[in-house]
Amino acid sequence: MNSIHYSTDVQVLEARYALRLVGHLNAQVESLPPDVSERLRFAREQALSRARETRAAAGAVPAGISPAGTVVLASFVPWLQRAASVLPLLLLLAGLMMIQQWQTREQVLATAEIDTQLLADALPPAAYSDPGFAEFLRAPAQP
């Protein structure tokens, strides 16, 4: 029993003495040279900027459950940024598809126009497959 008390007392005395020494160490640390303090400040700022970069790269909005019970998306902002970067590509594809449709429609209309003119002409379409009529068309017009 006495030995327990003794060891506790020794520990208390040790701790008290150590804290007195630490007080002196604290006083000394507060008077570090300015260049050391400045370099520590620079190191701290570097570390903070790295932390910001890391958070930004990882989609820093934390995932979790809000107090209201709804799930908070971890990467909401980066998702929007990714969608925004894909948007020009989607617009380009839509434009190309519209151009192709317009060209197809133009071809159909041109073919329909030719068919209409052929059918509306006094000359029957079968005449164009007649060799004699073809020869007539190639021959120079008689004055």
Next chain:
Amino acid sequence: MATDKELSDFLKSVEKRAFKRTVYAVRHDDAALDIVQDAMIKLAEKYADRPAAELPLIFQRILSNATMDWFRREKVRNAVMSSLSAFDATEPDGDFDLLEMLQGAEGSAGGESASDAVSRTQILRAIDAEVAGLPTRQREAFLLRYWEEFDVAETAAVMGCSEGSVKTHCSRAVHALAKSLRAKGITP
């Protein structure tokens, strides 16, 4: 998750002690500043998403590992230099032996001129020298336990040893400091 302000406040609160603790270990201001900067950046890059309450323990662990890495690099560099050199190195092999040698040199250099009339600055310097002169493990345990205000379990976690070892190291450190300071006539 620690916010920028929490991280900044934490680093600001710990940076000077971290520097001083590293200077005690490596005995070189520039090297200590590099080590502290590396530790800060590593903490910020890899552990900034951890709660602010966990940062002190993680940071001290990173700092201890960074210091050990520095010693390993120095050891390799010294080995290369000594093998290139024609001179036989008089330095011992282990990190701790090297520190012990430095400790002995510092202790003998600062062992004079102590009396009740010394100025406060001189007292601070004497205490600083005595703390720097402690064996590495004792000094680490002492500083983590009393300066960083870690409990025994946290100190043991940072140092990678048992809680009993921490208590022993701390006790021996305090007794050694008390004895050497008393011999110089200094009562803190």
